[in-house]
Amino acid sequence: xxxxxxxxxxxxxxxxxxxxxxxxxxxxxxxxxxxxxxxxxxxxxxxxxxxxxxxxxxxxxxxxxxxxxxxxxxxxxxxxxxxxxxxxxxxxxxxxxxxxxxxxxxxxxxxxxxxxxxxxxxxxxxxxxxxxxxxxxxxxxxxxxxxxxxxxxxxxxxxxxxxxxxxxxxxxxxxxxxxxxxxxxxxxxxxxxxxxxxxxxxxxxxxxxxxxxxxxxxxxxxxxxxxxxxxxxxxxxxxxxxxxxxxxxxxxxxxxxxxxxxxxxxxxxxxxxxxxxxxxxxxxxxxxxxxxxxxxxxxxxxxxxxxxxxxxxxxxxxxxxxxxxxxxxxxxxxxxxxxx
Numbered sequence: 001x002x003x004x005x006x007x008x009x010x011x012x013x014x015x016x017x018x019x020x021x022x023x024x025x026x027x028x029x030x031x032x033x034x035x036x037x038x039x040x041x042x043x044x045x046x047x048x049x050x051x052x053x054x055x056x057x058x059x060x061x062x063x064x065x066x067x068x069x070x071x072x073x074x075x076x077x078x079x080x081x082x083x084x085x086x087x088x089x090x091x092x093x094x095x096x097x098x099x100x101x102x103x104x105x106x107x108x109x110x111x112x113x114x115x116x117x118x119x120x121x122x123x124x125x126x127x128x129x130x131x132x133x134x135x136x137x138x139x140x141x142x143x144x145x146x147x148x149x150x151x152x153x154x155x156x157x158x159x160x161x162x163x164x165x166x167x168x169x170x171x172x173x174x175x176x177x178x179x180x181x182x183x184x185x186x187x188x189x190x191x192x193x194x195x196x197x198x199x200x201x202x203x204x205x206x207x208x209x210x211x212x213x214x215x216x217x218x219x220x221x222x223x224x225x226x227x228x229x230x231x232x233x234x235x236x237x238x239x240x241x242x243x244x245x246x247x248x249x250x251x252x253x254x255x256x257x258x259x260x261x262x263x264x265x266x267x268x269x270x271x272x273x274x275x276x277x278x279x280x281x282x283x284x285x286x287x288x289x290x291x292x293x294x295x296x297x298x299x300x301x302x303x304x305x306x307x308x309x310x311x312x313x314x315x316x317x318x319x320x321x322x323x324x325x326x327x328x329x330x331x332x333x334x335x336x337x338x339x340x
Contacts (some may be wrong), residue, residue: 003112006083007032008105010073011320013035015060020256020328024060026321028072031105039112041085041096045340047176047313048078048101049128050324051162052227055255064273066281077133079116079124080340097127104340106315119303129335130302130309131295138225142167143246144287145224147281150175153217155236157181158227158252159201160188162309164333167225168198169307170298180216182209182232184330195308208300210235211306213305221267229253234266240275248281255328309332 008031036042054076057068068074071206076100082094087110090096096113100106107147116127121219129135141163142148154171158164159181168179179200181192192201202212213235222244224236229251235245271278301307312332320338327336 004206005033005035005104006044008103009142009317010103012071012073013058013068013318014071016060017055017256019258019261021055021058021321021325023321023325028318030069033105036086036107038086038105039087039110041082041087041090041113042105043078043080043096043098043100044083044105045078045080045100046105046319047080047125047128047337047339048103049076049132050101050320050327050336051076052250052252052255053132054324054329055328065285074102075099077128078103078106079127082113085110095124097132099319101338102317102320113281119299122302123311124172125311125335125337126212126302126309127163128337129146129311130166130307131299133284134335135166135298136287136291136294138163138166138170138251139298140284140287140290141225141249142170142223144290145282146225146245148176148223151177152222153180153220153241154223154225155176155180155182155202155213155217155221155239156225156227157200157232157236158250159183159192159303160200160333162332164197164225164227165192165309165334166298168192169196171223172197173301173306177218178217180210180213181219182228188333191310197312204232208235211234212239213239224249225249230263231263234268237266237268237271237277239276240271240277242275242276244277246277246279248279252328311337313337313339315339 014027017025043331086148090110100115156164156167160183178199182204189201192198200216209231220241224246227250232254244270
């Protein structure tokens with residue numbers, strides 16, 4: 001058993017954002033931590049994740065997870081080193097994944113941290129992205145929710161993000177007939193079709209999504225993995241085959257909506273009936289029991305390079321808010337991470 005005390009620097013939410021979060025909605029706070037109690041560990045955070053779902057938690061509205069509390073540290077997935085432990089299951093020096101994001105140090109129950117050991121040549125940060133919850137989201141959404149079958153034609157929106165970039169690679173590895181992605185820059189489009197092996201990709205800023213999608217998938221689609229909503233969902237419905245399946249993972253086009261300025265939704269919803277489409281929304285925490293088989297399948301692919309990934313790393317907790325805002329603006333390629 002060991003004990004230690006430290007001063008943690010934390011990012012607190014101090015005001016509910018209206019639209020795009022602003023820097024003044026947050027505060028940097030230094031706080032002295034007590035000693036870890038029985039069954040607890042003190043963790044020095046090395047890196048933490050900023051994710052789209054966090055925007056919803058900043059609103060004080062009923063949802064699938066409790067909102068962030070005001071004047072308290074934000075949370076989310078982080079990877080760090082145990083520097084003191086009062087648990088026989090976790091030792092000082094262990095590298096763990098935990099829910100201690102947006103801070104430099106934190107105390108957590110040992111039973112709530114996950115010891116990790118990445119394959120050779122792979123950073124521990126991979127457990128915040130391709131081998132973590134974003135990776136599980138891609139795997140569960142494609143295979144369990146969209147019921148992917150060999151030969152399917154697959155569309156992925158937000159394809160250059162942490163989730164979307166893996167969806168397309170999984171589809172290719174499992175025998176998709178065609179994989180197309182949308183992203184927000186020419187550089188991201190090149191990354192998708194080059195390093196990640198997408199058959200085609202387009203920049204949604206270059207013109208109407210439905211026109212670009214029809215050009216990229218003239219024979220239609222069987223699966224749509226939706227991270228965006230809005231015009232992307234409308235275009236996918238228009239181009240879907242009968243009995244196509246949609247895994248509704250997110251709708252980042254709507255996350256900063258206000259009552260005064262909502263983003264329009266699809267205008268062609270009756271085609272869901274005509275085409276007998278299946279649209280299934282999902283929250284990955286409902287499928288956390290799938291983590292083991294996901295890791296068993298995908299970890300070897302990451303280790304041997306059949307699955308590649310990117311990280312956009314912002315240095316310093318003082319820049320965490322701008323990293324989060326940049327992620328909402330689509331400035332990241334792959335996983336957006338703050339390195340403490």
